[in-house]
Amino acid sequence: MDPLTLSAKLSPLLAEPAQVSVGDSERDLHAEDSSLFAPHRPDAVVFARSSSEVAAVVAFAAAEHIPVTPYGAGTSNGGKTIPVRGGISLDLSRMAEIRLLDTENRLAVVQPGVLRETLNQRAGPVGLSFPIDPGANASLGGMAATNASGTTTVRYGSMRHHVRALEVVLADGSLARTGTRAAKSSAGYDMTGLFVGSEGTLAVITELTLVLQPIPEAVIAVRVTFSSVDLAVRSAVAIIGAGTLPIRLELLDGPTIAIVSEHFGMAWPPGPTLFIELGGSVASASSDLETVVALVADAGGRHVAVERDPTARQALWRARHGVGAAMAARYPGHNVRGTDVCVPVSELPAALRRARDLAAEFRLEAAVIAHAGDGNYHLVVPVALGQPEAVARFGGLHRALVGDALARAGTSTAEHGIGLMTGFLEAEHGDLLSAQRAVKQALDPAGILNPGKIIAPS
């Protein structure tokens, strides 16, 4: 269907005609993400404002066999929001209402376009936070669709652990609710958990009931330098094994620390560095700090710096989250792109060594940052703009890192999702692919929901 016909058919489904756009600029904005995949324009962009509008649009798309690709804040990668077969880019950013903040049950009910930081601004004054932190100020619907996680996963888990219930629009345009407001349930199949992480390929999320966490009374950040990545990881394992429940437990390797320290003017000592955040009551945070200081000393940790001051802690985490920015500044004329494998923590030291070797083999610069408590590490790689050969080398490095992670009983993607990298899912779960494809076929028989993502057509 050509864009103008499509627009004419979509307009009556929406409160206002301006909610559908077929203009070049909007279509271009919804054509790409922060990956190296080629952009592809949608035929139309719909800015939905209500669940019933989403339902009407999906029902129409189902009847006409038009692809629908949900779009949130546009912070994801892997091609997940690229409408590779055209059709409708369903932008949910204007569904951004926080509908309920329930302090007694520690729940928030939000529309999918609410941004993570917006929810935290609302929840903070009542002593609560939504702790999942992927770095970017992503939309909560997008974070659920990706099963996002990040620096705080070591304590709080991923999105899947913090989505209590969903309202979704199924592939036939019907509205359904998963889960309840109760803290636990064994009633039937875990459809909430299935839709979380399904990247918009099984349903469109139109409302989320999210679990909030009490803000710890005391938070302490610790920075420690080690003589090797191995000793840093050994320390991380010991810290968790001691039952301290760190909020964050991050590792930057030696070359990365040097780059970040210089970019942010932090004057950090050189060498692999652990960033640890502890939190709880004043007494328990202090007790955890004692434990951590003793354990890192055992592993030869040096230059232990303890930050209790919120401003100093924020500066530290801004620098840690700013690895991408530091690399972008250092390598002008490059796109900075990332990998996202995860291995059992015992394999992390060897995997990180291998990653450095592989980056050198593929002649690519890289920063190396690890969520050390989880075994998830990212290579942050500058890829020269307009050089297909550099893109190919990055692809080769990515595939090699995934192969290495799978050989270590790990996963190809810890928190970014599969998107268009369907070959990685085949490599990781070949024996399970027919079951996954059967689920997709069962819930989206016409294949209109974000086609081409997660599972390649058979």
Next chain:
Amino acid sequence: MDPLTLSAKLSPLLAEPAQVSVGDSERDLHAEDSSLFAPHRPDAVVFARSSSEVAAVVAFAAAEHIPVTPYGAGTSNGGKTIPVRGGISLDLSRMAEIRLLDTENRLAVVQPGVLRETLNQRAGPVGLSFPIDPGANASLGGMAATNASGTTTVRYGSMRHHVRALEVVLADGSLARTGTRAAKSSAGYDMTGLFVGSEGTLAVITELTLVLQPIPEAVIAVRVTFSSVDLAVRSAVAIIGAGTLPIRLELLDGPTIAIVSEHFGMAWPPGPTLFIELGGSVASASSDLETVVALVADAGGRHVAVERDPTARQALWRARHGVGAAMAARYPGHNVRGTDVCVPVSELPAALRRARDLAAEFRLEAAVIAHAGDGNYHLVVPVALGQPEAVARFGGLHRALVGDALARAGTSTAEHGIGLMTGFLEAEHGDLLSAQRAVKQALDPAGILNPGKIIAPS
């Protein structure tokens, strides 16, 4: 297929002929559970000893359209293990090997027949535990199939949070693996989480990779009496809101405390009582204890008893877990049966008042125990043996409690599962039933895996 023919066809698939039984006693043992549903015999019982035997049996059953009902330790209820359409009861209790105890990654790889307590006996000496505690010494495969949880859920979550990966036999008899050993993944649909809680209706679990937890350095149990259930629940909410991470947070109402105290000779003061278990480092447990003592005092808690001694703590929890035994002893000639709804914690006081009223309305005695931190409560009800009228009254009470929980945005079953109570799932998730049925149809097209459970045939 008659039992003898079936036996003759199954024997060649197993290492030894004795692994298939068509004798009356084995068939009777696999015909019933601890619910009030009518027993139904399988045509044959297979005692599998390996994943490949399970695969061969399921492939055979698929070819012959014979129902397969997995069976673990036989501790479940709701009819989940009753082979209501005959066929094969697939007993996995002899697949009971602990294949790996990985202290560095805090993982255990076990066969499905391994019992919870057996794993803890192995993990304890290395400072680890598998914390999910449903009370019974259930098999870990059965606990995963039910998404079991229990007294420790308030801190550790349910089985779904502690199953890292699975090996399963799919409905066509093929073996597949879900998940990896990595701590987190966003690679494709969460098939691990889908199979967990699917009650053997989507696949047969043949191996589990489980997450273990460090055993806390210090554990403290606290018992507090309140003048009302409302104040006890308000205290529970405040304790969690303060960020103390209790391991257990249990409530017994006044009549129940009197019964249990008498049965176990505990001399507990009368009145609604909270049982709280705190754990962590010595310092953090002590700090949590201070917080708890202050909070329960604020809510009018009296007779605060603190137990640090392991033997005294065990006696306390034995009594708490012994509510069923106490009721059975008090009501000879009765079956003791339970309900399992869960409501948002803010609704728990009103739900518990309503539950007492409903029990009286249906002229049934009841003990009332609540996992107060989760909003999950059980009525433990003696039902007179051989009196269909009493069974009908229990059914009426159960339906009324489920109706009340759903009206409070809760769930019909928090940790027991749906089993044959398919009407409850319809009441709770009517708008999602077609999607759940599509998933079942996709993964078990012939409908041979535990038919009749979770979803009634359409």
